[in-house]
Amino acid sequence: MNSQLMRRVLLVAVIIAFAAAAIPGFHYYQYLESHTSTDDAYVDGTVALVSSRVAGTVTNVYVEDNWTVKESDLLLTLDSRDFDVRVDQARAQLERTKQSVDELFAGVEAAKSGVSLTQSQLKQARIDFDRAKSLRDQGVVSSAMYDQAETGLRIALADEALAEHQLAQAKAALGNEAEDHSRYARPVVKQAEAALEAAKLDQTYTRITAPFAGIVTRKSAHVGNRVQVGEPLLAVVPLGKLYVTANFKETQLTDVRVGQKAEVAADIYPGYVYQAHVDSISMGTGAAFSLLPPENATGNWVKVVQRVPVKVVLDQPAPPDKPLRLGLSVEVAIDLGDRHGALLTSIVQRRFQKNGETLPNESLKVAPMPNSETRPEAEPGAAHGEQQHFIHGVAPR
Numbered sequence: 001m002n003s004q005l006m007r008r009v010l011l012v013a014v015i016i017a018f019a020a021a022a023i024p025g026f027h028y029y030q031y032l033e034s035h036t037s038t039d040d041a042y043v044d045g046t047v048a049l050v051s052s053r054v055a056g057t058v059t060n061v062y063v064e065d066n067w068t069v070k071e072s073d074l075l076l077t078l079d080s081r082d083f084d085v086r087v088d089q090a091r092a093q094l095e096r097t098k099q100s101v102d103e104l105f106a107g108v109e110a111a112k113s114g115v116s117l118t119q120s121q122l123k124q125a126r127i128d129f130d131r132a133k134s135l136r137d138q139g140v141v142s143s144a145m146y147d148q149a150e151t152g153l154r155i156a157l158a159d160e161a162l163a164e165h166q167l168a169q170a171k172a173a174l175g176n177e178a179e180d181h182s183r184y185a186r187p188v189v190k191q192a193e194a195a196l197e198a199a200k201l202d203q204t205y206t207r208i209t210a211p212f213a214g215i216v217t218r219k220s221a222h223v224g225n226r227v228q229v230g231e232p233l234l235a236v237v238p239l240g241k242l243y244v245t246a247n248f249k250e251t252q253l254t255d256v257r258v259g260q261k262a263e264v265a266a267d268i269y270p271g272y273v274y275q276a277h278v279d280s281i282s283m284g285t286g287a288a289f290s291l292l293p294p295e296n297a298t299g300n301w302v303k304v305v306q307r308v309p310v311k312v313v314l315d316q317p318a319p320p321d322k323p324l325r326l327g328l329s330v331e332v333a334i335d336l337g338d339r340h341g342a343l344l345t346s347i348v349q350r351r352f353q354k355n356g357e358t359l360p361n362e363s364l365k366v367a368p369m370p371n372s373e374t375r376p377e378a379e380p381g382a383a384h385g386e387q388q389h390f391i392h393g394v395a396p397r
Contacts, residue, residue, distance in 0.1 A: 036256065037333035040307065041246035043266070043324045048212065048236045050075060051229075053205040054083070058225045065219050069210040069236065076221055076233065078206040087203055090196040097192040098184055104173050105183070111167035118160040125149075125156035214238040240317055242324050244276065246332040247286060247307040256281065256334055257341030262312050265331045269322050275315045278334060280346035282309040310334075313347070 056078030063075050132149035135141040175186055214236040221233040244264055248256065256278065264274040285306040287294055294301075312332055318324050 034336050035333055036248065036252045036336060037331065038246055038248050038252070039329075039331045040248075041244055041264075041312075041330045041332045043242055043326055043328040043330060044245040045242040045326055046238060047326070048214070048238070049232045050208060050211070050234050050236060051232050052078065052208060052227045053229060054078065054202050055228050056080075056082070056206060056226075058221050058223050058227060061219075061221055061223055063216045063219065063234070065217055067216045068214075069216055070213045071210055073210045075208045075210055075216075077208070078227070080203060080206040083199065083203040083206055086199045087196070090192070090199040094189070094192040094196050097188050101174070101184055101186055101189060104170065108167070108170040108174060111163065111170040114163040115160070115167050118156065118163040122153075122156035122160050125153040129153040208233070210236055212236065212238050213240070237326055239323060242318075242326070243279070243314070244312040244330055244332060246310045246312055246330075248310055250285070250306045250308055253281065253308055253310070255336045255339050256310065257339050257343065258345055258347060259341035260338055261335040263333050263335075264312060264314070266322075266324060267329045267331075268325075272322055274318065274324075276312045276332075277315060277347070278341070279311045279313040280349075281343060282311075283344065284308075311346070 059077050059079050061076045062073075063069060069075070129149045129152065132141060132146045136143065136146040217235050217237055218232075219234040221227065227233060258278055258280060260278045262276040262278055264276050265272070266274070285308050287306060310332075312334075
């Protein structure tokens with residue numbers, strides 16, 4: 001009797017155990033149908049390699065590796081004495097050019113006076129010639145005096161023509177006639193002014209500042225180093241512009257769309273999940289953009305499941321106590337419930353386009369979140385349900 005009772009109790013326990021296991025099993029099956037995940041993912045982002053725009057010697061360094069900097073913070077300085085001298089030279093050359101313009105204006109005035117003088121001389125030569133001609137016709141003067149007056153007239157005409165050519169030459173040296181308020185609006189002056197501005201720019205390049213807020217890394221500059229143009233001196237990693245690159249198998253991307261919700265778990269913070277969304281899907285596989293892409297037409301082709309990079313952007317910046325770092329390994333799971341999004345369009349790109357124009361794409365301060373404009377509502381019956389963390393302990397589809 002006791003053994004029969006025990007068998008019944010055991011049977012009831014087994015039935016209850018199977019019933020209890022069926023519930024999480026059903027949820028697990030639902031997950032497999034509505035989610036896809038991968039552990040082939042890492043933290044990515046923009047890294048600014050800070051370099052010098054001029055050659056020089058490092059005089060001061062204000063940062064070290066892993067220091068936090070704000071935008072426009074001073075990173076290091078170069079010896080500016082050579083550039084100070086160039087600025088002084090350019091400024092002196094500008095003043096000398098303005099003096100040359102003043103000399104040209106004076107030359108124009110002198111040429112105008114020369115024209116007035118030759119015109120007066122020509123007027124007198126005509127009077128003398130007319131008088132000599134009249135007296136010769138009356139037989140009062142000799143032919144020699146007439147010839148002398150005629151020669152004087154021809155010389156006066158030639159002097160007038162020469163003076164007019166000299167005036168034209170003086171005006172051509174200035175370029176055009178101008179009033180005093182535009183006295184120095186001349187190509188030679190503008191060229192000297194541009195040289196001065198270039199020298200001042202080179203002088204400012206001796207102070208190297210942070211392009212944006214971030215963390216300093218890979219610093220190689222030290223006091224006394226001679227640096228060349230374009231030589232990397234350090235790198236700045238922006239904390240607010242990090243994202244995740246998840247490499248999904250091509251068979252997993254059938255229902256992946258831009259704007260779908262995603263969850264990211266970093267190995268460095270076990271148990272913590274970052275809320276995110278799919279920003280865009282790469283146009284090619286990782287192998288297609290590698291240094292040595294596969295040549296499938298060589299005759300020894302073997303079919304291998306390819307992986308496609310998917311850009312996943314966090315909905316909110318990472319909390320201060322759980323910052324992400326470049327290259328960290330993460331796991332990504334995507335909720336496939338909403339399948340109305342685009343396949344290629346980037347959500348970030350839309351935020352930089354306005355009235356048909358594209359704004360500078362590196363000025364984004366906060367990661368964009370899916371909204372009614374970028375992520376349409378799912379159709380009725382889509383598997384949304386309550387928010388759940390579905391990364392750990394679940395194998396990829």
